Amino acid sequence: MEAVMNNISVEKAKTSKIHEVDFENLSFGSIYTDHMLVCDYVDGEWKTPKIVPYQPITLDPSAKIFHYGQSIFEGMKAYKDDNEKIWLFRPLENHKRLNKSAKRLAIPQLPEAYFMEGLTALLQLEKDWVPTTPGSSLYIRPFIFASGTGFHASPANAYKFIIACAPSGTYFSGSVKVLIEETYSRAANGGVGYAKAGGNYAGQFYPTQLAAEKGYQQVIWTDDNTHEFIEEAGAMNVFVRIGDTLLTAPTNDRILDGITRKSILDIAKDEGIKTEVRKVSVHEIVEAAKNGSLKEMFGAGTAAVVSPIGAFGYKGEDYELPELKDSFASRLKKRITDIQYNRAEDKFGWRYPVS
Amino acid sequence: MEAVMNNISVEKAKTSKIHEVDFENLSFGSIYTDHMLVCDYVDGEWKTPKIVPYQPITLDPSAKIFHYGQSIFEGMKAYKDDNEKIWLFRPLENHKRLNKSAKRLAIPQLPEAYFMEGLTALLQLEKDWVPTTPGSSLYIRPFIFASGTGFHASPANAYKFIIACAPSGTYFSGSVKVLIEETYSRAANGGVGYAKAGGNYAGQFYPTQLAAEKGYQQVIWTDDNTHEFIEEAGAMNVFVRIGDTLLTAPTNDRILDGITRKSILDIAKDEGIKTEVRKVSVHEIVEAAKNGSLKEMFGAGTAAVVSPIGAFGYKGEDYELPELKDSFASRLKKRITDIQYNRAEDKFGWRYPVS
Structure with missing residues (x-):
């Protein structure tokens, strides 16, 4: 027919x-x-x-x-x-x-x-x-x-x-434990990391398997030169909340310009959450974990929407994140999915009708 | 049947x-x-x-x-x-x-x-x-x-x-003009550059097209962090002759462990050619080109065997290489292909009979 x-x-x-x-x-x-x-x-x-x-x-x-x-x-x-x-x-x-x-x-x-x-x-x-x-x-x-x-x-x-x-159904369920990567890398300066190219994903599988053997479900990718700055979480962009500020790395030729990432930044601003788009160092995250100012970390992407991180490993040490009642992650996830499912006003004009 | x-x-x-x-x-x-x-x-x-x-x-x-x-x-x-x-x-x-x-x-x-x-x-x-x-x-x-x-x-x-x-038939014919890359990269530290992975090749096509638009047939890849050290030539390993010394970069997690590359190193040693496996800087190549000690550059790989480089471009400047009568490239190519086609003694035990 x-x-x-x-x-x-x-x-x-x-x-x-x-x-x-x-x-x-x-x-x-x-x-x-x-x-x-x-x-x-x-x-x-x-x-x-x-x-x-x-x-x-x-x-x-x-x-x-x-x-x-x-x-x-x-x-x-x-x-x-x-x-x-x-x-x-x-x-x-x-x-x-x-x-x-x-x-x-x-x-x-x-x-x-x-x-x-x-x-x-x-x-x-x-x-x-x-x-x-x-x-x-x-x-x-x-x-x-x-x-x-x-x-x-x-x-x-x-x-x-x-x-x-x-x-x-949902991509991940519950919060994940992640490993901050010190050896392997996802992308080169001047490479194809910002593109959704097949090869970017295949290269992640082996380091992710190694992390899984140590009990981590995902890898936090760091820059390939110093491994001092966080870039992505698995196949998602990554956010960190220190105190009441929400941080994420700027997009560049190594980092995907995620649609969920930028929507979350817009929603956070609209919610009155202070955001900073800047390089985020591993040192800063570890220090914040130690002094108690590290409140949240989460991945953001189409498949999982917002994927909370419950703990991270770095240089053989594990750091637990607190369980918050009214987390940024849950607020932002609710707001974005309410827009997506037409349960809330869409002041940004993001919804697109099919039928 | x-x-x-x-x-x-x-x-x-x-x-x-x-x-x-x-x-x-x-x-x-x-x-x-x-x-x-x-x-x-x-x-x-x-x-x-x-x-x-x-x-x-x-x-x-x-x-x-x-x-x-x-x-x-x-x-x-x-x-x-x-x-x-x-x-x-x-x-x-x-x-x-x-x-x-x-x-x-x-x-x-x-x-x-x-x-x-x-x-x-x-x-x-x-x-x-x-x-x-x-x-x-x-x-x-x-x-x-x-x-x-x-x-x-x-x-x-x-x-x-x-x-x-x-x-x-042959892969390339004649000598090629190459561009030393200052923006794009082939591989990340901790990435998959040393593997013959499909994605490594797709990422090279666009920078190679840009180079072709400027009149260069191939790109010389440099390290993604400083672009100061040469790594590969197109999809081949790269050799440089300065004076009477043959140089090539050591293999690492960004550089393919080429079989032609290592065979050429062995043959060169056997021929009494001085070889150095070490990082080769663009600065050193440009200086050698200026003072006349840069004698040869060539790519090495299975498809093209040895592919002589006739000129290279760097920072908007083109550098011509001399045409030598008895080049290392032609000597080494003859010796390796004579072994491959069973026209010469195989003292290394590299030939493998099929029939």
């Missing part, structure tokens, strides 16, 4: 898998909806996107994605409100960042209309897949990879842009 | 593409042979490799290779001598490095027997594909990527190891 939505052709799945899904017990990103958006870059241009049944991708063994890591992605969520209306959160920011990543990875720029119209058409088709159990959402994964072939180490001449969706 | 070679099952291609190939005019890595080796990691172990017709790979859109860059590879060549005998060059080193890369990228270790027996069986089957025109060889690409699925940023639970082969 073929139809056209927003100028995008739709080939509908013959049967739906939706009735096989236990929406009360969703894990994160492991069940996919009935359809996906596919858009090919060939002959020097992005062709019109189309919606097709969710299906395997077939590639030549010499496709450059297998050899040279030319891939980027975004993480987004669709939220269903009490009136069954579906919302996105700052989707244009995801498109902008996708193109920023694309530039750094020598991938052709994707037109905004293809991204936004493709995304909207796909979500309108998959609206029944947006879950409504508390904390759940439809996780959306737009990604681009090199499908062009050849063993020459150079940019591909063909790419695929795909959007797939996965009804998902 | 099914057969068994070295315990490896072989499904032969119904027809061969070999008669369509113009062996006199081969490019690099763009035509593939009739078969490939495939080995799957599932249920916690590498299954027995098999040889199958060269064919597309089918993956779920959520396969982690598309999202998290979990991929590594090797580059090797098979050489045919005047008696039609086929040789490899230090293949065990490639296996060792593949596993070193695997460890850093949280990919399971591949048994040596699967690598060596798979490689040998494949090459015995594809022996007619090893070209004999001068400078040509059968380029061999062993690679592993994450085929396991899920949008959770964690190591995959399934991988594919594949060996594909491409009859290939």
Whole structure:
């Protein structure tokens, strides 16, 4: 069956898998909806996107994605409100960042209309897949990879842009214990750390496994030169509260310009919380932990929203964080998710209606 | 048709593409042979490799290779001598490095027997594909990527190891003009620069494109912190000759332990050439260029073997290198390729017979 939505052709799945899904017990990103958006870059241009049944991708063994890591992605969520209306959160920011990543990875720029119209058409088709159990959402994964072939180490001449969706529960549950990294690094000065490039994630897995063996669930990344300044927490941006000031590192070419990160900064200011965007040293955090002024640390990102840190390890020593009744983390998480789920006023204009 | 070679099952291609190939005019890595080796990691172990017709790979859109860059590879060549005998060059080193890369990228270790027996069986089957025109060889690409699925940023639970082969001509022709990089970087301290990880290559494409726009074919990578010390040339190791001393940077966690690099060091010593493995500063190279003691610069790697550098750019200034009659580059390239093609004594025991 073929139809056209927003100028995008739709080939509908013959049967739906939706009735096989236990929406009360969703894990994160492991069940996919009935359809996906596919858009090919060939002959020097992005062709019109189309919606097709969710299906395997077939590639030549010499496709450059297998050899040279030319891939980027975004993480987004669709939220269903009490009136069954579906919302996105700052989707244009995801498109902008996708193109920023694309530039750094020598991938052709994707037109905004293809991204936004493709995304909207796909979500309108998959609206029944947006879950409504508390904390759940439809996780959306737009990604681009090199499908062009050849063993020459150079940019591909063909790419695929795909959007797939996965009804998902919460990413982490509870607070995590993290290790401040002193040996391994996530990003180089002048490297690709600010891009959502596939290779940035693969490089984190081994150090994270080593940390896990010591009992830490995540790694706090530090600068690769001195390991004195904190940069990110796992695959999230990181915030530190010392006294009543909320601190986070400035974005640069090593740190991802997280959409949750900047939304939290805006909300914190609006809540009257003092914020400082500046380099935060490990020394400062350890001192604050010792003198009792370290109140909170948390990760911030689309998948986990706000992920409180309960303790951190550094140079063989563990430091516990206090359990606060009215933490910044919980206040900020409530405020941002209330906006996302259309439970509160959106004075920033961040919500974007899909249906 | 099914057969068994070295315990490896072989499904032969119904027809061969070999008669369509113009062996006199081969490019690099763009035509593939009739078969490939495939080995799957599932249920916690590498299954027995098999040889199958060269064919597309089918993956779920959520396969982690598309999202998290979990991929590594090797580059090797098979050489045919005047008696039609086929040789490899230090293949065990490639296996060792593949596993070193695997460890850093949280990919399971591949048994040596699967690598060596798979490689040998494949090459015995594809022996007619090893070209004999001068400078040509059968380029061999062993690679592993994450085929396991899920949008959770964690190591995959399934991988594919594949060996594909491409009859290939020379990689570069003639000497190249390179730009010493002052802004972008290839690798972080504590990062994955020493691994042959896909993401290391994708990150080089954009800076290389910028250099190309200014008329440079390759980038000389410098350390990400000061940009004062040279590290690699494009996707190769880099050598500098000042006076009669051959210099190259020591390997570390940012620099690939190149097999051509270390073979060249051994050959140079054997030839009585003074070598120094130490940090080489850009300042030192520029000074040597100015006072006339800079004699040569060249890249070294499997694909290009030895790639002479004719000029370099730095801070807006171009420096030409002299054209030498009996350069170290040409002496060392002749000696290493004579060993590879079985035209000279192999006192180091580097040649490995396939047939």
